[in-house]
Structures are given as structure tokens and as C-alpha cells.
Amino acid sequence: MVTNKVGRSVPLFVENLGNFAPYAGVFVTAPTGRRHATSIRRCLSTNNKLLPSIRESIIASGLKSGMTISFHHGFRNGDMLVNMVVDEIAALGIRDITLAPSSLQSVHSALIPHIRSGVISAITTSGLRGELAEVLTREMLLKYPVVIRSHGGRARAIESGELKIDVAFLGASAADEYGNMNGVHGSTAFGSLGYAMVDAQFADCVVAVTDNLVPYPALPISIPQTQVDYVVLVDRIGEPKGIMTGATRITRDPLELYIAAQATRVIEASGYFKEGFSFQAGTGGSSLAVAKFLKERMSETGIRGGFCTGGSTGYVCEMLHEGYFSAILDTQCFDLAAVESLRTHPRHIEMSASFYANPHSKACTAHITDIMMLGATEIDTAYNVNVLTGSDGVMMGASGGHSDTAAGTKLRLVTAPLIRGRFPIVVDKVHTIITPGECIDVLVTERGIAVNPSQPALAKRLAQAGIETVTIEELQQRAEKLTGKPEPLLQSEDIVALVEYRDGTLIDVVRRVL
């Protein structure tokens, strides 16, 4: 174990996972080597890609014990595919699988028996939730620690070959029998296939799974036939209700609205709210309200934005349609209104996870965005942010694009209530570092605004605009006056998860909670 740049003790080697370098700074660790060389499989005129069942596709793919499978998380908590595929893998007697989806949800708690029985022996994901997250934090179920990667970091790991995917099972709400697919048509439409694009490009074998086989060519082509080995038609790949709501609602919580109003003031005073500014709203409680307030200010001032990036919600799509923004670059649709916009609006387009956030791509949008709204389950006095583990130390969130966007965006703004439940949000040291403090510019809470001391110019601009700020230590004291100092967590030395920074170095570990 060595201590990394943010003071966390991380291993240099983990069995089965190999060597790791400690986190050394946001852009310090440069890429080496070349990308993973992808598999070549030809398809003759006489080949038939269409297979009658998941089971047939597992057999055809050549999946064997010890291999790695992947999925995208576009269906979110309505996903039926991961559980279906792992059930079949178990039934076929295959074991020791590494599960490498772009993220996991509560619905995947159904996997726990397959973990206990050894069908799944390793997991890498952006996040995990519910009972699955709980047991993986409290028990030593897996042979090897879970590897937590950011969306950009996962794209990087797949492209570099660090995460080699043997078989990708990619759900599509529309596909043709030659493998072209999208997520915008059909009864289980979920929107952007952005996260799946990297898997499709680099996995040795790609299986498209759909409940909606359409005539060739399935248009639009989000993932092309050239990357797909097999197509499987099943009854249903996802539960529409779990996939998404009609439209994400703007919060009515007065506390979140107040924080959003304060954040909007900060954005306006920051110097980045100007013609052509680019924006990532995120989906936290306050962030959509920030979009609404920004729209009001844009309407009043005549300022118009450039692109919006990241995931999309109906509200932001409406801003595109009304001309407030010029384009949406989308990895993931958060509601049906966003799916409809992606399907119909020519300036609302899908982007891959690599295009969005891969630090080692020739260009990622996260490096040229102006304003990013970030959330936090905890933030410490060095501005390090946790979005993975709760105040009880148990995994319950996701790394997502948090550290990716924070690394390159010009204004990195965290909004959070100062107290959540009975816990203070500002702490001495966050339980798990997802995003290092050097990437956070300002914290907006309902009880005060703190600017990172590394950003004196921003502090000055806020002062000039009459926005009062305090130190983050002052916010911490304000919180602790109400909650008291939180008790230290009871945890063992056992490492249940490794947290990779987006460049592949280790920024933190998650230890077993007792």
C-alpha cells in the first residue's frame, strides 16, 4: 500500500486485477501504448446472425468460465437483460465471470445468489445500489474487489485493453437482423446508446438483444452492423416503468429551490455565463431547477448557450427546441421527453462515452465544457467529493461522469444541502474520494457558499457581484452545530472496492463496513 496524492492508502497490486499506479494528480499520469486490437470476424453472405434465444447466443459467442461480459445501463432500474443473461450463464454451468456493465441498479440485487455461488467472481461498474451494494460493502462475497470506474475511465479502460470484454450483451429497443441498432424506437425505447458504443467497438463478440426486430436497415444506426456478431429476439428487454418516467420533474422542495437560486447567482457572477456558454445540468435535486432559473436569466439578458452535454432531460431538450441552446450531446436520456427529442431533433445527438469523457481520447467534450453542476453525498474541507458511499460508508451511488467533467470543465459547481438526514455534508475527510478537491471550484448550500481557495479570481468575481461567501470550514461548523460531529465508521481493513480515477490510477478504496 502507498499513499497517493490525495492522502489515501491504495494497493500497488491486487490479485487477478494486476498492477495499479497511485493517483498522482488530475492530468499527471499520461497514457502509454496503443489501443486494444479488436477482433476480426467476417460474415459471409450465407451467415445468419439471428439466434432464437439468449442461451443460443451465449453458446455461439464462445463464452467460457473466467471470461468477462458487459452491458450498458440505458434501461436503468427497468433492466431485465443482465439478470436474464447471468441466469442463463449459470444454467450453462459457466463460472468465474467478470461482470463489467457500465452501471448497476437495485434491480440487479437478483444477482446476489449468482455471486454467492461463484458464477460471478468479479465486478467492475460505475456504481451499484440497493441490496447488491449493501451486501458487497458488508460481506467479502467476491473473490476480488469491485473496481469502480467513471464513465470516461471505463471507456479508457476498454479502449486501452485494461478492461478486455469477451462478450458484450447490448440491449436495443430496435435492431435489424444484421445487427444495426438504436434505443429510440420501440416500446422499450430508452434513448442514447452512448455507453454501449465503446463495448460494441472493442468487445471480442457483440450480441444485440432486442424485443423489436425491424426491417433492414434499423435507422438511426447508433451501433452499426460491422460491430455486431449476433442478434437475439426476446419477449422483453426492459420494464418501461423502470426505464424512465414521462418527464423528469423540477423539484418543488423549497430548500433545493433556494440552493438552485443561489447556484444560479454564482453562475451568473462567475464570468462563464456568456454568449455561447456550454452547460451540463446533471440530474440532482437542484440541478434541473438551476436550468430553469438560467433559462429565465437567458430570456432576460438575451444570452444564448452553445451545447449542453452529458445526460439529457426533457427540460433541457425544451431549452434546445426553444433556441436557448444550440445542441445537445447525449450519452443517456433520463426521461421519455428526452428520448422523443433525441429521436426527432437533428441537433440532439448521441455521443459515445469516449466522446463524452475519455481522458485519453483525442478529444472529449468534458474538457471543453464551461459550466458543470455536480452533486455530492459528502464533500470535505479539501473539497474532495464523494458520490459513491453514503454517510454510513455503504456503497449507494455511482462515480458516473463526476470526476470526468470536473477535470476539464471551467466552472465546477457542487450543490448540496448542508445536512442530509442527520449527517453533515461537509466533513473532515470524505469516506470515499471520487473527485479530487483540486477539480472543485465552489460549493453552494442553503446555509452558505464556499469557494475553493485555489480559485481566488472566482471568489473576487462573486464578491464583486455582492455574493457573500464563507470558508468551507465555516460551513462544516454550521452543519456540526446542528448535527454534532459524526461518529467514526466501524470498518475493517478488508478492501471491498477499488476506486479508479479516470486515468486508471487508484484514487481510493472502499473498506468493508462492519
Add this chain to the structure above:
Amino acid sequence: MVTNKVGRSVPLFVENLGNFAPYAGVFVTAPTGRRHATSIRRCLSTNNKLLPSIRESIIASGLKSGMTISFHHGFRNGDMLVNMVVDEIAALGIRDITLAPSSLQSVHSALIPHIRSGVISAITTSGLRGELAEVLTREMLLKYPVVIRSHGGRARAIESGELKIDVAFLGASAADEYGNMNGVHGSTAFGSLGYAMVDAQFADCVVAVTDNLVPYPALPISIPQTQVDYVVLVDRIGEPKGIMTGATRITRDPLELYIAAQATRVIEASGYFKEGFSFQAGTGGSSLAVAKFLKERMSETGIRGGFCTGGSTGYVCEMLHEGYFSAILDTQCFDLAAVESLRTHPRHIEMSASFYANPHSKACTAHITDIMMLGATEIDTAYNVNVLTGSDGVMMGASGGHSDTAAGTKLRLVTAPLIRGRFPIVVDKVHTIITPGECIDVLVTERGIAVNPSQPALAKRLAQAGIETVTIEELQQRAEKLTGKPEPLLQSEDIVALVEYRDGTLIDVVRRVL
């Protein structure tokens, strides 16, 4: 030298170009290994990709003597980029460059001095024309033979690493400063970037060259920022008049119209003219007229087609817009009407050369097309087709997608006048084999129709429809009655070009014409 499956003598090794396998049959030679591992270059927030000149981009790219550069041929004979770049390379004192564009045109005869001076020492292309083709067939100017590849074969060679591109200079009629680009906006709009997509994905360094810098993001994104290292803004990348005409005209030549009418009869009788049929029209003299006649028959019968593929013309686009076909998959736009259609119609989409025709991709459209219209400069009694060299043995055409589409399409129909100039089109042995006879089903001329004896079922269907057919030898005799037997060509043993079949095996060579 060994004799390959079609009886041609081909080398097993060529200096600088390495080892070759002889052509062994259409789908006999299977791919091995994995794809080329692409370069990783990261782009920090502070990087500026925009460079002020071609020269600066050559320097930034790290191009050195002995390296390989590539271009797409979307500008056709209006291209200004190849000559501009090679002029600058010469001025920088760089030598021994391999020039690897997707194709070359007459305008590139300006390169001859750079070939004579050793700046360019090797060329691989789909085709070449005009004075450049003439001198390369008649003189031994290059150190190594030209390598002729089909469009699908080039994609295969790039993906496999057989053709390793160091720097790709890709012209775009619209690009943003982060590298996203397309060919459908701007004053030099040329349409699909299909051929460039493979270069963008696999070249170590990609330079986007545009005369139309647009705000981020340049939409649609035909080639994404993730694949682009530098962006150069120049005054003009192409001569619109040379790029394309307003709309490709249907022939008024009575001979070509007659051939087209006969070809349409053959198609209708073939059994492949049925609901949902897919079609590639090509751009030869008769082929557009075939599309017109087919449309009439579709109108009369109510039959509607599926997809059209390959290059696109305004006429075929009109058929899409009017509902005769359901989609166009497009690698190249042949006129402005096609560019306009690609820009505006949601079911007219770009496809990469690999998607179109790569025999070693997981799926290429050329393997699932129903009806393909092919041209020929010569066809021999074994149905082998030449589209590269003229009757004088001099290179003047291109391999293009000829052998790619012929390999997998269900009905492969060659139309040609029986006599061109004073030469018969049907000969004992074609000067250069581009497409092997086993991939040709039927030849339609103004003096008769011949069905390949390997296709008795087709011959029967034509007979049932009252279409008279003759043997190809009979067609040859009919031609020779008018032209006499052609004189054998005077040529040396020197090999000026190697002709690769789409799978990378050698199907023929071109010898120096005296």
C-alpha cells in the same frame, strides 16, 4: 511468381510491400489475427487543435520520410487537397512517401513531378486516371508497383494493419475546431465521408482540413472529434465544379437506353425483383436508365424496394423521397441533389467503406444486396471483368466497389456496349482481372444477353420470360465480326501495378505497356 485460381501469374513477395498470397477463390482466404491497434493521444483542456496552415499540420503530425499519408476521394476531380499537401511535403524536404488515398483522379497528374523527384515512392489507390495513370503504366517511375485495392479491400487492409496510415489528411466541407466534421455543409459540400471514416479510425494521426470552420459541434458528425488530432483552415479545399454537377443526367444515348431496357427485363425476370428488393445502381452510362425503367415497373406493379446502397445520385434519391425505396446507405454522393438528400432526408445515411464492402467486417452491406449493376471495360469468356485498364492496357479506371459487390450480391449484372471505340468488349482474356468470373451472373449488351453457365436457374427464368440469351462466345464472335480480333498488346515483363482482390490476395498484375 505463381499462377492463381484465375490463371494469372502473380508474385509471392514484392520488395517493400512484403508477402502476398495468390487469389484462391471468392471467400476461400479467411482473415487471421486481430485489427490494427490504434494510437492513443490525449487532448488536454488546454490543447489547441486548430493550426494555421497545412505546413504547420505536417510538422505537428510528425510526418517523416518513408511514412504513409492518406486522403479520401470525395472531392473527385475537384480535389485540391492531395496536391496542396504533397507540395508542402516536398517543400519540407520529406521524401519516400507512400500515397494511400481512396482513389486518384486526373487532377492528380500534378503529382508527376513529385513522383519523378522521389517525394512519392509508392502509391496504393482504388484507381487512377489521366496523365498520371498513363505515365505510371508506361514508365517505371515508382520504386514499387502501385497497389490497386477495391473499396472494401482498402478498408480491410487499413483495419488489419496491412496498410498502416501514419497521417490522414481528410478534407471536410464543414468542421469545428475540436475536429468534428462532415461533407454536407459549406460551399465545397461533397456529401458522404464514407471512405474517410476508415482512415479517421485507424490512422495514427488525423488532420481535418476545411474551408468552413463552424461553431462547435459541427453537425451532423460524420467523423468525430475523438479521431482527429488537428484541424486546419484553408481558403479552399476543392473546386465545386470539379466535385460534382447539379444532378447526374440519365443517358440519352439510344444504345445505352436500349441496353438499360434489356437489363431491366433481365432484372424483372430474374426472380429478385420483388417486394423489399435491395439495389445498387452504380453510375455507368446505362445504370441510371435502369433505375428509371425499374421505377416505371415498380409504379406499375406496386412493388417497393428496401435499401439502395453504394454511391448515390439525385435520381435514386428521388426514388427514396417518393417511397420507391425505404433507405439509402451511402458511401459517396455523385451529384448535388444527392448531397442535398443526404443533408436533409433521415433515411439517407452515410456508411463507412467497411460497412459497405469490407469482406472481413462483422457485416457488410455488399453481402446482403439483391441486385447490382456493374460496368466493364472488358469481360472475357470466363466472365472475368476488367474495369481498371483500357483496351490499350493503360490504367484509366478504378477497382472501386466492383469486386466487393459482385462477391455477395444475389444478381450481378454487367451492362456494356459490345464494342467500344473499335475494340470488342468481350475478349478471350481480359487484360486485368478485377472481378473473377464466378461472381458475374449475366452480361447485357445491345447485341445479345449471355448468362454465366454457372447460373442455370437464372438462364431458365430468363427463358421462361421469353428473354433470348446466347453464349458469351457468341457475343464475342458478333463483336469480332465487326472489329476483327484485337492485336495482342505490346508489354514488358515489368510489373507496374499489383491488383489485390478484396481479401488481400493477388488476383492480377498490370505490366508496363510499351
